[in-house]
Amino acid sequence: WEMMDGSVMCRLISGKTRVAPKVKITVPRMELVGSLMAVRLAQKVKDSLQLTFKAVRYFTDSSAVLGMLKGESGGYLEFVGTRVSEIKTKSEPDSEWFWIPTDCNLADMGTRQNVQPQEMTQGTAYQDGMPWMYEPVTSWPVKKTFTAPPPEEMKKDIRQAACNIVREENWIERLARQPQMGRSLEKLQRTVAYVVLIGSRFRKKTESNRLRWEEERGGKEWSERGRPEQDKHKHNRRHTHTKQQHH
Structure with a gap:
């Protein structure tokens, strides 16, 4: 204890000891x-x-x-x-x-x-x-x-490991780090955006045309299957005759 006059007093209040076990311990x-x-x-x-x-x-x-x-x-x-x-x-x-x-x-x-x-x-x-x-x-x-x-x-399954994570830049970021390309980065980004947009529209248009052609083809095949045999033969003869006239 630190006393009022600044001095220190020490006294033992309690103590405890224990006998080491018979089993060997480190x-x-x-x-x-x-x-x-x-x-x-x-x-x-x-x-x-x-x-x-x-x-x-x-x-x-x-x-x-x-x-x-x-x-x-x-x-x-x-x-x-x-x-x-x-x-x-x-x-x-x-x-x-x-x-x-x-x-x-x-x-x-x-x-x-x-x-x-x-x-x-x-x-x-x-x-x-x-x-x-x-x-x-x-x-x-x-x-x-x-x-x-x-x-x-120490537990045997506890392992400390360190690893380095390397982030790979994309090609736009690599260009941006070059001083001579820094000014045209914004222009380059706009150009890429337009190319992606045009490609997306072209893909949608192509898929739409293909679907329309497949629907028309499917409709013709369905109508051919539903036509009577006599009409089919007559249509085929007419179609053949027309081809001969063209020739």
């Missing part, structure tokens, strides 16, 4: 579990004291944990992904999490085998904080340094 996973314990404990302390905190800061000596917190929880395997998601829900990794050297990390005292009970009693650094905690925040031995998440914790 160090980054153990560090991540410890970080999750920290945010859970901080949440309980805040709820119990019912005070408004100006700032909350979390410290870890594992740069791998900071690296995992920088990534998306959905890109990790289930063990890491669920814990990263909860830590992000209960804290702000970008502004509240910091890396600190191991010898400045008080939480490590609860896990060291060579630490004696008298080193954690009242009046010790474990209870009242290390000297650096009494200094201005700008002088703290902390960093935002992190390393890449362990590859074995």
Whole structure:
């Protein structure tokens, strides 16, 4: 706490440790579990004291944990992904999490085998904080340094890829980029528009004439089929006779 006279007071309110499981677990996973314990404990302390905190800061000596917190929880395997998601829900990794050297990390005292009970009693650094905690925040031995998440914790189906998209210009755009053709671009566009319009009208006219010819032809064939046999023969003879006269 920062006192009214500008001085700083540090006191241990609560602490928690957990024995490592018998099942073999990697160090980054153990560090991540410890970080999750920290945010859970901080949440309980805040709820119990019912005070408004100006700032909350979390410290870890594992740069791998900071690296995992920088990534998306959905890109990790289930063990890491669920814990990263909860830590992000209960804290702000970008502004509240910091890396600190191991010898400045008080939480490590609860896990060291060579630490004696008298080193954690009242009046010790474990209870009242290390000297650096009494200094201005700008002088703290902390960093935002992190390393890449362990590859074995990443989902195998997640791949990052980069590609270049090349847009191909049409021939009008290529002409427009030439200074000598820039002035006549508008004229060229009008000319192309007229050509397209004339072609469209010609196509419609051709299709219309073809349809009219097919209808007339179909009508003649239908009338020929419906005419009596005698009339057909008479018509054929007349048609033949007419041809002979012409010859």
